[in-house]
Amino acid sequence: MRNLTRRDALKFSGAAAALLPATLTAQQPKARQQHTPIPQWEIFELTLQGPATGNPFMEVDLSADFRLGYRSVHVPGFYDGEGNYKVRFMPDTVGEWTYTTASNNASLTGKTGSFTVTKPFPNAHGPIVVHNAQHFSYADGTPYFPFGTTSYAWIHQSEALQQQTLATLMSAPFNKIRMCIFPKHYEYNHNEPPFYPFPRNGTTNDYTRFDPHFFAHLEQRILDLQKLNIEADLILFHPYDRWGYQSMSPETDAFYLRYVVARLGAYRNVWWSMANEWDFMKQKTLADFDRLFHVLEAADAHHHLRSIHHGTIMYDYGHPWITHASLQTDEFDKAPQWLAAYKKPVIFDECKYEGNLNRRWGNISAAEMTRRFWLGVINGCYVTHGETYLPETEEAFNEDTTPTLWWSHGGTLHGESSAAIAQLRKLVEESAPIPNARMGFFAQDKPYYLNATVYGGADGKQAQTILYFMDEHQPIWYEFPLPEGTFTAELIDPLTTTATPVPGTHTGKTKIRMKVKSRQALRFRRV
Amino acid sequence: MRNLTRRDALKFSGAAAALLPATLTAQQPKARQQHTPIPQWEIFELTLQGPATGNPFMEVDLSADFRLGYRSVHVPGFYDGEGNYKVRFMPDTVGEWTYTTASNNASLTGKTGSFTVTKPFPNAHGPIVVHNAQHFSYADGTPYFPFGTTSYAWIHQSEALQQQTLATLMSAPFNKIRMCIFPKHYEYNHNEPPFYPFPRNGTTNDYTRFDPHFFAHLEQRILDLQKLNIEADLILFHPYDRWGYQSMSPETDAFYLRYVVARLGAYRNVWWSMANEWDFMKQKTLADFDRLFHVLEAADAHHHLRSIHHGTIMYDYGHPWITHASLQTDEFDKAPQWLAAYKKPVIFDECKYEGNLNRRWGNISAAEMTRRFWLGVINGCYVTHGETYLPETEEAFNEDTTPTLWWSHGGTLHGESSAAIAQLRKLVEESAPIPNARMGFFAQDKPYYLNATVYGGADGKQAQTILYFMDEHQPIWYEFPLPEGTFTAELIDPLTTTATPVPGTHTGKTKIRMKVKSRQALRFRRV
Structure with missing residues (x-):
């Protein structure tokens, strides 16, 4: 809620002062409030009562500085309607925290309080951070390997469908979901959403205020995902729009961005994706997105992961405000180049969708x-799933259908890749620790021409697990080079998700008889 | 046999003159010999008796000028051993041809004769030429679509194995074979060949003369292939060598090249491939190959197709002495770029081999x-097959086997792709006429994102046949844009080689219900 020039102009004006209740206009010493303890990485939410008239969204500025020892964290607050003002903070450290509020409104400024942050809940490991340069972990160091899916507009469907989506996610193998904050207008996406972020009158948005119901609903969905240990990769802007959100003014873009971050930044399972297919948003330039990243970076006291997804023109993921690359491509053979260029994690966030649409992006097997x-995994990167299956009915062929496609609406999964992804996720998670960034592709050098990802060890010598994928290659045997030590081996069939142990143990350059078929994988594990 | 400085030095020397029989040293008018008629595109072979002592390979120069009306074709001859000198000529035009020989040896010079060239045999259509800029035909205009295979060293195996190779080729779908003139030393290639091109004494080659038996054997194999309508894509140099052929002197390289061209150039089914993996021949530079192309171009009176195959560094196929690109790559998505750059036919002559070797190049499914x-075909190019299957026995696993691999030794085919290639060849041959060069990929433009090759018509409007390939895409339906007119459609399954007619006829933008599976193809044919 800083740097908003329109509000700055109002800050010390008589109009703003007139809104304040008379009893609070004089500054007085106040009692320091003691709150109930909260566990680390949960949300401390400070609620204050303030003016409910005028336009508090634009006129009232609120923030709090949270302190623990020498640390001070400046957290912007937000107006939640009906005279309620909130500051949300996710403490990342156990201890006795205090806070002091600041506001241009006397009823909200100078409030102080304290609270104890206790050990986290057993299943709470904090937000996701970059770990070993090109991988991820939870804040407490617990390995996190992204196996994402995509459901752009699932929160903009009926409540029944949203509940079905959550039920599907409960047993699906995904621990990240790419989803839009704004509703989506696109092929197969024509419904009106249940909520709008800005109050809407007919076809007009009131860009001077927000609808707290929209955000309360979104927050509930983020919490629902959090309970399922799923990261919400929130897409802040996108070009699939008939409501006007893609062509707001730069000031409104920033106004929206700060409000979103103030409300959602304390949810530990939030990632920021500045845009989907940024280069398809013809109303914005590259410089606009650079600027919005600066707004985001300054607003986000919790430092969530930040990236942006492209259509055909790749953003420069080398920028310091970008934490990881979020690619749309299926050029997996370029993964080593991108890893070398960005020195950051690389997620193939869109590599087309499993499905049967008459669109190239939505019909791979x-x-x-x-x-x-x-x-992706074998090249030291990560990949995101999506699914677009039309039911095989005459309606689908006749195109007068309004299907429920997982990719956008959620619902249920119909494809077969999720079972294979579940197996791969299990293999990777059993392979922890997190790979050292330099060891993403052990086997690029001759004579090890098959790619492999190595888990554990500083330089591959102490590798705990090595995963190979043979792709279209079907050697009758292959000599796999192993680091010093003794390993067991399993032949993996990713398509049938079977794993067959290779008898005995393996050392040095081990020769393994393979099946003569494509798409085989191998896992070596240190004994 | 020109420009060979060592021989030039001997040309007018007393030593050379001393070799000539006394009765022929004086120049006399000779009778013009009348030969029996030969059909167009068969070989007119003129045999003359000359000196058998000394080193006629280096010392005696022979050529003939063949004339028809205003045309004169200069054809170098060669020494075939035992005092036999030959000039081979493949006439490309019906009519009364005459010839006159020239030599530095009086017994061979000034010979004249004539012969009638009659209509070609019914199955003879002449050598392959470039047609419509990026495609091929026989010289008489009959469409030729290359569907090649690879058997590098098949002529260097036992006679029994060579006969087995020919028997296999008789029922295989291939109309071109990539084969080396020199024997091959490589993994799985350790045998001694039955013949050597140069006389060999222990480990020493006599680079001053050739062994005519080697070439007579090669010629027989070229004729065997010709009977099967298979083009011999002859590899002139290669780096798989333990005999010394990869490191001959520049003079010997040229001496060899001129001899090969003089002997083999009259065989209509010959193509010249200057080298296999030229950039792996560390004894030669790019300039060496450029120079050798000039030697080849000057020596080849019959103007056969000329290309060169690369390992990792692509030759500049834009050079005017190159008739087509002979690529080693599987980057089929770059085909449009290469076609645009070279404006010549593009053959993916090595895209890895179907097999089960423990080598990346030899184990695709x-x-x-x-x-x-x-x-390749759908992008307006052509592709070459190869096969490397080890028998699935303990020997294969134990690596002490000397297998017969089609890719190098010939023998029999074990893989399943040849049946699929046979179907594709049939589809393409039924699609004649030859595509117009500009119409190789009709469907690159939006919204036609699936590739298609269009056969017939100057600009696609009069297309007779359109072939689509869906690759990994599996739409439940797809709208195929058609040119004006009425078409039938078939759903093709390349893997099972089945073709299922789509009921009815199709016009305009036709919507076809597909199977939800990958690797489907479609053929549209004008009614």
């Missing part, structure tokens, strides 16, 4: 989606 | 080889 997950 | 053939 389960086998191909499975292959792409393996190619 | 039949499905993947089939896919690559379709990707």
